[in-house]
Amino acid sequence: xxxxxxxxxxxxxxxxxPLGDHQIRxxxxxxxxxxxxxxxxxxxxxxxxxxxxxxCRRAIEPRYGYWTLPAGYMELFETMEQGAIRETxxxxxANVNIEQLFCMYDFPQIGHIYVLFKAQxxxxxxxxxxETLETRLFSEEExxxxxxxxxxxxxxxxHYFNDRRNGKLAMHLxxxxxxxxxxxxxxxxxxxx
Numbered sequence: 511x512x513x514x515x516x517x518x519x520x521x522x523x524x525x526x527x528p529l530g531d532h533q534i535r536x537x538x539x540x541x542x543x544x545x546x547x548x549x550x551x552x553x554x555x556x557x558x559x560x561x562x563x564x565x566c567r568r569a570i571e572p573r574y575g576y577w578t579l580p581a582g583y584m585e586l587f588e589t590m591e592q593g594a595i596r597e598t599x600x601x602x603x604a605n606v607n608i609e610q611l612f613c614m615y616d617f618p619q620i621g622h623i624y625v626l627f628k629a630q631x632x633x634x635x636x637x638x639x640x641e642t643l644e645t646r647l648f649s650e651e652e653x654x655x656x657x658x659x660x661x662x663x664x665x666x667x668x669h670y671f672n673d674r675r676n677g678k679l680a681m682h683l684x685x686x687x688x689x690x691x692x693x694x695x696x697x698x699x700x701x702x703x
Contacts, residue, residue, distance in 0.1 A: 512536060513545040549621045553593030554581020556613075556666055557606050559631040562647035563667065566601045568659055569643045576659035579626065579666060580604070594627045602645045603637030606630060613666045616685040624662050628670070628679060661686060 521540030606629035
């Protein structure tokens with residue numbers, strides 16, 4: 511991502527390696543301000559109620575009409591947990607209690623970090639937000655695997671159901687090459703959980 515103008519003084523930037531650095535950065539030609547481009551953090555929740563998980567059907571692109579976990583970009587001045595709670599409210603009109611950090615995915619090729627918490631639905635109530643067509647609770651047998659929006663959703667659900675069978679939720683940390691839509695995955699069983 512090229513930052514063409516300095517957000518400090520407005521002068522044009524140039525690509526160069528700043529003193530003491532090792533990577534090419536955009537540096538202001540006027541005030542020497544170095545402009546760093548850092549990964550974006552996506553926060554969300556795997557929300558459960560009894561033996562079911564909460565999924566939202568997307569009303570926005572990418573992957574309009576496909577099912578996902580409530581998640582979105584972390585805002586300034588909030589914690590990752592607060593971001594997951596806010597996104598769950600915005601997308602599923604659901605109040606949740608965060609239980610634990612559950613999955614973290616690095617996507618270095620797209621500059622994203624996904625942080626997903628295991629959360630419990632408060633009082634079993636939920637609805638739909640502006641970015642959601644519908645919201646439903648699914649048992650493992652009811653999961654619409656071929657209609658899931660992203661590989662991170664697939665992996666998180668597989669981790670959850672496997673952990674639940676084993677009687678203990680673990681924390682899962684993985685590096686994924688891309689956030690691949692389900693349509694590009696030929697065999698769901700080929701994805702290790």
